[in-house]
Amino acid sequence: xxxxxxxxxxxxxxxxxxxxxxxxxxxxxxxxxxxxxxxxxxxxxxxxxxxxxxxxxxxxxxxxxxxxxxxxxxxxxxxxxxxxxxxxxxxxxxxxxxxxxxxxxxxxxxxxxxxxxxxxxxxxxxxxxxxxxxxxxxxxxxxxxxxxxxxxxxxxxxxxxxxxxxxxxxxxxxxxxxxxxxxxxxxxxxxxxxxxxxxxxxxxxxxxxxxxxxxxxxxxxxxxxxxxxxxxxxxxxxxxxxxx
Amino acid sequence: xxxxxxxxxxxxxxxxxxxxxxxxxxxxxxxxxxxxxxxxxxxxxxxxxxxxxxxxxxxxxxxxxxxxxxxxxxxxxxxxxxxxxxxxxxxxxxxxxxxxxxxxxxxxxxxxxxxxxxxxxxxxxxxxxxxxxxxxxxxxxxxxxxxxxxxxxxxxxxxxxxxxxxxxxxxxxxxxxxxxxxxxxxxxxxxxxxxxxxxxxxxxxxxxxxxxxxxxxxxxxxxxxxxxxxxxxxxxxxxxxxxx
Numbered sequence: 001x002x003x004x005x006x007x008x009x010x011x012x013x014x015x016x017x018x019x020x021x022x023x024x025x026x027x028x029x030x031x032x033x034x035x036x037x038x039x040x041x042x043x044x045x046x047x048x049x050x051x052x053x054x055x056x057x058x059x060x061x062x063x064x065x066x067x068x069x070x071x072x073x074x075x076x077x078x079x080x081x082x083x084x085x086x087x088x089x090x091x092x093x094x095x096x097x098x099x100x101x102x103x104x105x106x107x108x109x110x111x112x113x114x115x116x117x118x119x120x121x122x123x124x125x126x127x128x129x130x131x132x133x134x135x136x137x138x139x140x141x142x143x144x145x146x147x148x149x150x151x152x153x154x155x156x157x158x159x160x161x162x163x164x165x166x167x168x169x170x171x172x173x174x175x176x177x178x179x180x181x182x183x184x185x186x187x188x189x190x191x192x193x194x195x196x197x198x199x200x201x202x203x204x205x206x207x208x209x210x211x212x213x214x215x216x217x218x219x220x221x222x223x224x225x226x227x228x229x230x231x232x233x234x235x236x237x238x239x240x241x242x243x244x
Numbered sequence: 245x246x247x248x249x250x251x252x253x254x255x256x257x258x259x260x261x262x263x264x265x266x267x268x269x270x271x272x273x274x275x276x277x278x279x280x281x282x283x284x285x286x287x288x289x290x291x292x293x294x295x296x297x298x299x300x301x302x303x304x305x306x307x308x309x310x311x312x313x314x315x316x317x318x319x320x321x322x323x324x325x326x327x328x329x330x331x332x333x334x335x336x337x338x339x340x341x342x343x344x345x346x347x348x349x350x351x352x353x354x355x356x357x358x359x360x361x362x363x364x365x366x367x368x369x370x371x372x373x374x375x376x377x378x379x380x381x382x383x384x385x386x387x388x389x390x391x392x393x394x395x396x397x398x399x400x401x402x403x404x405x406x407x408x409x410x411x412x413x414x415x416x417x418x419x420x421x422x423x424x425x426x427x428x429x430x431x432x433x434x435x436x437x438x439x440x441x442x443x444x445x446x447x448x449x450x451x452x453x454x455x456x457x458x459x460x461x462x463x464x465x466x467x468x469x470x471x472x473x474x475x476x477x478x479x480x481x482x483x484x485x486x487x488x
Contacts, residue, residue, distance in 0.1 A: 050330045054485075075332040086323035088253055090260040095253075102249020103331050147327070 001063075003028040003155055003185040004049065008058035011044050011209075018044040020209035021058065026202075028063075028154075031177075031186040033196040036206035037237060042189040043083065045206070046157045049187070050080045063154060079153035083160045085140040086147070089133025093124055093143055096132050097150055104151040114150055122146045122176070138169030142176070149180060156180065158188045162195060174198060193230040205236050212236060246333055250341030257315060258345055264311050268349065272304035272357050280364045290423060293366040298447025299420025300361075301354050301379050302440060306411045308346050308353075308383060309390035313402035316342055316394030320483070335481035342391050343384065343473075350383030351376070375450040378458065381466050382443040388472035395480045414440040439468040 002025050009022040019041045026032045034042040047053035049060055051071045059066050065073045087096050097118055101111035119128050122142055127135060132143055141161060148156060158177070162170040170192075177199055180186060190196050196203050197217040204214040213220060213236045217229045226232035258264050276296065283291035290296070319325050328338075354376045362368060389410065393402050415421055418440040424432045435441045442464035449457040 052326065052329055072332055075330060078330060080327060080330045082323040082326045084323040086327040088257065088324055090257050091253060095256065099249055099253045100331075102252070103246055103328065103333060105245050105332070107245070151331075 001028045002026070002061075003030070003063055004060065004187070006045075006049075006058065006060040009045070009048060009055050009060050010057045011041075011048055011053060012056040017209050019048065019055070022209075022211055024204065024211060024214070026185060026187065028185050029181075030201045031181050031188060031199055033188045033190060033200040033203045034206060035190065035193075035196055035203055035233060040206040040237075041209040042206055043159060044209075046080070046159055046187065046189060050078055050157055051075060052080075077154045078157065079148040079151055079155075080157045081145050081148035081159065081161055083163060085137070085144045087132040087140055087143050090131060092129050092131055093135070094119065094128045096143060096147055100147045100150050106151075118146050118150045136169075138165055138172065141165060141169070141173060145173070145176065145180075149184070153184060155185045155187070158186060160189055160191065162190070162192065170195070193233055197229045205233065207237055212239075246337045247340050247344070250328075250333075250337060251344040254315060254341055255345035255348075258311060258349065261311075264307075268304065268307050268311070268353055269356055271307065272300050272353065273360055275303065276300045276357060276360055276364065290420075293361050293364060294451055295448060296420070297357060297361040297366060298375060298379075298451055299418060299444045301357050301375075301447060302382060302418055302443045303411070303415055303420060304353050304357060305350060305379070305383050305386040306406070306414050308350055309386045309393065309410055310402070310406040312342055312346055312387045312390030313394035313397075313406045314390075314399050316391055317397060317399040317402045320394070321398065329484060335477060335484050338484070339391060339473075339477045339480050342394075343387050346387045346390075347380065347383060350380065350387075354379045354383075369451075369453070371451050371453040374453075374455070375447050378446050378450040378462065379443075381462065381469050382439075382447070385439055385443070385465055385469035385472060388469055388476050392472055392476040392479060395476060395483055417441060418444045420444055439465050 004026040006022045006024045009019055010017065011019040022045060034045060036042050044053065048055050049062065049067065051067055051074055059068050062074045063077055065077065067074050088099060091099060094115060097115040098111050101114050106114065119125055124143065124146065127139055132140060135143065145161060162173050165173065174195065177186065188199065200217065202214060202216055203220060204211050206212065215223065220236065221229055221232045224232040224235040226235050279291045279296055280293065358372050358376065390406060393405050397405060417424065417435040417438055419435070424435045424441060442461035446458050446461040446465060449461065
């Protein structure tokens with residue numbers, strides 16, 4: 001089944017076309033990475049798909065629901081882990097998770113069950129009573145992702161989830177994301193080529209708002225005859241004049 | 245449920261900010277002590293406790309505008325709000341969640357001020373309870389002002405507008421520090437067209453047990469509270485969808 005289908009999705013900001021007639025299909029259970037240099041249109045695409053930004057023209061279907069006509073239904077199916085860590089800093093880890101359960105309309109008992117389950121699944125037992133704002137960057141990002149998945153979304157948008165993390169914290173998050181892949185469709189944006197290569201089923205490369213290439217990392221390497229995926233990305237994005 | 249979850253989070257955010265609690269309770273305490281001592285040394289009828297206490301309560305409520313405005317302005321600039329905007333919440337869920345936690349805080353503030361006034365020599369009467377109840381629509385009006393400012397301005401601007409401008413403005417025009425009828429002219433007309441003077445007068449009448457005189461003044465406060473609340477919800481809804 002198709003999880004996400006964009007139909008000529010376009011977003012203009014005054015004279016700038018941030019997303020230009022995007023046509024894309026992402027299958028259910030797939031981890032699809034969106035790559036591109038800064039300003040390529042990745043975050044704007046995610047904002048449109050998560051109903052934070054209304055497309056100028058075109059539409060997108062989230063499990064068959066139009067982002068224009070069925071916004072509330074779409075919001076019940078998705079969750080977003082924004083680029084910056086999105087936690088309530090004065091609340092504890094446990095309180096943050098309970099808060100998101102409440103926001104999603106869970107009753108007290110369900111909220112408690114899901115909170116405990118998530119703490120266990122994310123190995124956050126030892127920090128569950130600590131104030132979120134006082135955690136390390138890695139733990140905060142982990143909590144931020146936990147908050148995004150606690151409502152069991154069908155589709156998860158991860159916007160640069162490992163930005164600014166050290167190698168160990170990044171590798172830990174990769175393991176977590178690989179585990180999440182089994183349960184939901186994930187759309188990931190990243191600037192780390194090795195991250196996209198390690199985690200993605202398919203990768204889309206955006207440039208100046210357009211989707212200029214898509215396929216698995218191996219397919220993209222083979223298309224460009226590059227030595228590795230980073231070289232392939234440079235070759236593809238470079239052709240569009242993004243990299244000089 | 246959704247509003248309750250957001251309210252609980254806001255309640256914890258307010259109480260865990262020690263500056264909120266110390267200013268909210270401490271400032272009215274300092275003022276009532278100071279003015280009572282002035283009154284004992286240089287008797288001024290305006291600073292007699294039955295006249296002064298309702299004015300101090302209204303002045304103390306200006307801090308509710310500051311705190312609610314700061315909280316919402318800081319939230320708006322955080323990634324947490326981006327996450328919440330992609331959840332199935334509506335503008336009224338957000339706006340009411342900012343009102344609810346401030347009402348018990350207003351109640352405690354009014355009770356605390358009356359306890360201090362009683363210690364300083366205010367005669368106990370059942371009318372104190374009426375005056376506290378009368379203060380709740382006043383609190384709603386001040387929180388509405390905070391929510392409106394926090395929705396429009398950033399946290400630094402809210403600090404200036406609610407922290408400096410509103411506290412002074414409401415103090416001068418409330419008939420607490422000086423008799424506005426003695427100033428007369430345009431000043432008195434402006435003061436009587438705004439809700440602060442009426443809020444203090446309604447509290448004074450309630451404390452004096454002159455219930456028949458409360459309502460012309462209380463209508464002004466309720467009217468302002470309704471209009472500002474409606475405006476706050478409308479502006480918040482607009483801001484929530486500003487990009488759409």
